[in-house]
Amino acid sequence: MLRKLSVLIITQDSSAYGGAEVLLNSxxxxxVRDGVEVFSISGFRRFNKMQSEVGVRDIFxxxxxxxxxxxxxxxxxxxxxxxxxxxxxxxxxxxNPSVILLSGFSxxxxxxxxxxxxxxxxxWLEHAPLEEVFSRNFGLPKLFYKVVVTIPRVIITPSMNTxxxxxxxxxxxxxxxxxxxxxxxxxDVGAGEGDISRSVVDPLNPRLLMISRLQREKxxxxxxxxxxxxxxxxxxxxxxxxGEGDLVKRLTMLxxxxxxxxxxxxxxxxxxxxxxxxxxxxDVYLFPTRWRMEGFGIAPLEAMSFGVPVVASNKGPVPEVVxxxxxxxxxxxxxxxVAIERLLKDKKxxxxxxxxxxxxxxxxxxxxxTSKSYLRVFYGx
Numbered sequence: 001m002l003r004k005l006s007v008l009i010i011t012q013d014s015s016a017y018g019g020a021e022v023l024l025n026s027x028x029x030x031x032v033r034d035g036v037e038v039f040s041i042s043g044f045r046r047f048n049k050m051q052s053e054v055g056v057r058d059i060f061x062x063x064x065x066x067x068x069x070x071x072x073x074x075x076x077x078x079x080x081x082x083x084x085x086x087x088x089x090x091x092x093x094x095x096n097p098s099v100i101l102l103s104g105f106s107x108x109x110x111x112x113x114x115x116x117x118x119x120x121x122x123x124w125l126e127h128a129p130l131e132e133v134f135s136r137n138f139g140l141p142k143l144f145y146k147v148v149v150t151i152p153r154v155i156i157t158p159s160m161n162t163x164x165x166x167x168x169x170x171x172x173x174x175x176x177x178x179x180x181x182x183x184x185x186x187x188d189v190g191a192g193e194g195d196i197s198r199s200v201v202d203p204l205n206p207r208l209l210m211i212s213r214l215q216r217e218k219x220x221x222x223x224x225x226x227x228x229x230x231x232x233x234x235x236x237x238x239x240x241x242x243g244e245g246d247l248v249k250r251l252t253m254l255x256x257x258x259x260x261x262x263x264x265x266x267x268x269x270x271x272x273x274x275x276x277x278x279x280x281x282x283d284v285y286l287f288p289t290r291w292r293m294e295g296f297g298i299a300p301l302e303a304m305s306f307g308v309p310v311v312a313s314n315k316g317p318v319p320e321v322v323x324x325x326x327x328x329x330x331x332x333x334x335x336x337x338v339a340i341e342r343l344l345k346d347k348k349x350x351x352x353x354x355x356x357x358x359x360x361x362x363x364x365x366x367x368x369x370t371s372k373s374y375l376r377v378f379y380g381x
Contacts, residue, residue, distance in 0.1 A: 004035075004037075005098045005375070005378060005379065006036065006037040006038070006097040006099075007036055007037070007038050007039070007098065007099055007101060007378065008038075008040075008041065008092065008095055008097035008099070008100045009024060009027075009039070009101045009103065010042070010088075010100065010102050010104065011024055011040070011041075011042050011047070011103040011104050011107070018212070018213050018243075019182070019295070019297065019298035019299065020103060020127050020295070021044070021047050021050075022298050023182050023183075023298060023370075024047075024051075025047070025051060026183070026185055026370075026371075027367070027370070027371055027374060028040065028051055028055075028056045029054040029055070029185075030367060030368065030371035031371065032054060032055040032056065034371070036375070038055070038057070039059065039095050039097060040056045040057070040058045040059065041058075041059045041061050041088075042059075042060070042061060043060065043062075043063075045060065059091060062087075063080055063083065063084065064076075065077055065080055065081070065084050065106040065107070065109075065110055066106055067109060067137065067141050067144060068105055068106065068137065070136075070137070071137065073137075081110070084110050085114065088110060088111050088114050089114050089117075092118055096120070097120060098121070098378065099120070099121045099122070099123060099378045100115050100120055100121070100122050100123070101125060101374075102122060102123070102124050103127070105130075105133060105141065108124055108145070108152075109141075109145065109148055112148045113148060113151065116151050121381040122151055122153065123152055123154050123156060123378070123381070124152040124155045124156065125157075126156070126166055126295075127157075127158060127162070127296065128293040128294060128295030128317075129165035129166065130142075130145070130165070130166065130169055131165070131169060131292060133293070142170075145170065146170060149170055149172065152176075153381050154176065154177075154178055154381070155172065155176055155177045155178070156177075156179075156180050156374070156377065157177060157178075157179055157180075158179070158180065158181055158182045158295055159181070159296055160179055160317075160320060162295060163177045163179050180374060180377075181296075181364060181370060182296045182298055182301070182365065182370060183301075183365045183366050183369060183371075184298065184301050184302055184305060184361065184365060184366075184367055186305065186366050186367070186368075203235070203345065204234060204235055204236065205235075205236055205238065206235065206283040206284060206340070206344055207237070207283045207284075208238065208239045208240070208283065208284050208340070209240045209242070209282035209284075209286065209308075210223060210241055210243075210288075210299075211243055211270065211275060211279075211302075212243045212289075212299060213243050213244060214241070214243050214244060214245025214246070214247040214248060214251065214266075215245050215246075215247060216247065217289065217290055217291035217292070217293075217294075218288075218289050218291060219287075219288035219290050219313070219331050220241050220247065220251055221247075221250075221251065221254055222290075222331055222332060223241070223286055223336065224251060224254050224255050224258065224260060225254075226333040226334075226336040226337040226340070227239060227258065227260040227263055227264070228258050228259070228260060229333055229337035230337050230340060230341065233337070233341055236263065237340070238263055238264075238265075239264050239265070240265045240267060240278060241264065241265070242274075242275070243267075243268075243269065243270075244268060248266055248268075251264075275302065276302075276306075279302055279303050279308060282303070282308055283344075284308065284310075284343055284344075285300060285303035285304075285309070285310045285326075286310075287299065287300045287311070287312040287318065288311075288313050289312075289315070289316070290331050292316075294313075294315070294316040294317060295317065296321060297312070297321045297322075300312055300318075300322055300326070301321060301365050304322070304325045304326070304357030304358065305357065305361040306358075307354040307355070307358055308354070309325070309326055309327070309353035309357070310322050310325055310326030310327070310353070310357070311326060311327050311336060311339040311343065312327070312328055313328070313330075313331040314331075315331070321365075323356075323360055323364075324356045324360065325356040325357040325360050327339040327342065327343065327353075
């Protein structure tokens with residue numbers, strides 16, 4: 001009989017609910033269902049609320065340790081470290097979990113030594129390559145990381161791309177890094193409904209969608225710039241950009257400048273129910289990320305599960321995710337427009353990619369399998 005397991009999840013203080021938070025909340029839900037006691041420490045109130053709703057005992061962290069957020073953040077980090085150590089020490093000692101899963105960068109630096117002191121096994125979740133993070137603040141983040149990277153028993157990455165980068169950047173032994181693909185709750189979305197074969201409703205007025213944080217590296221501006229190119233080809237697409245971020249004004253101004261403001265809708269944050277509605281009523285899902293720290297891409301999986309063909313970046317871990325359920329392109333406006341046009345005009349290709357999506361999600365990206373893989377790691381410590 002397996003021993004009683006308790007897990008403490010400590011994640012980054014995020015300003016927006018993205019793929020990392022979706023994954024952790026889905027894992028927590030499955031852990032609780034499997035009889036695991038789950039605690040969560042986060043400074044993101046929306047994430048805390050969602051954790052609470054799935055049966056997690058959530059704790060709000062009243063400060064933010066941010067060693068990678070610029071010079072001001074670095075100074076604040078050094079000022080807050082004594083209190084941060086004290087606060088996290090008290091929480092970890094009080095909860096005394098079987099294992100601590102650390103997701104945030106600064107939290108890894110601070111909490112890992114505390115866990116070692118308390119003899120609590122630690123697992124790190126590295127969502128993405130860290131070259132960009134290591135170059136910040138005079139290289140101090142990389143120095144701190146190297147000091148504590150020997151503490152975690154296992155480092156989990158969601159893709160082989162991230163594993164290779166992490167091992168090369170720090171010189172970590174590959175056997176210490178385990179790839180566990182992110183997953184989605186199949187029964188909550190399209191892949192649980194059987195094979196889906198879609199057809200675009202109106203190829204001259206297609207509905208396009210991207211769900212992601214609104215940040216420059218994600219490529220929403222690329223999609224807006226692709227709209228005039230499509231218009232010249234006789235395709236007047238409707239583009240929905242869902243997600244939070246500080247680019248709303250910039251993207252709105254870009255749309256006005258290009259004369260495509262009537263073709264675009266910025267929704268802000270969308271709930272899971274709203275997300276499913278948007279995906280069900282879209283023709284092509286877009287993911288033109290150019291982010292060097294791209295870790296995976298949960299939203300394309302959700303679109304694939306509904307049989308929505310994907311046009312996505314050919315960079316980083318994205319090819320591992322999309323596979324044969326989409327078209328992989330160099331993420332610039334011209335390539336995006338060409339790929340969309342190709343999908344709309346080639347009905348056989350469209351149906352093929354539509355058919356492949358749910359099959360691929362069921363085979364490789366079921367959150368049930370992801371959760372069981374995490375639990376096998378925890379029980380093996």
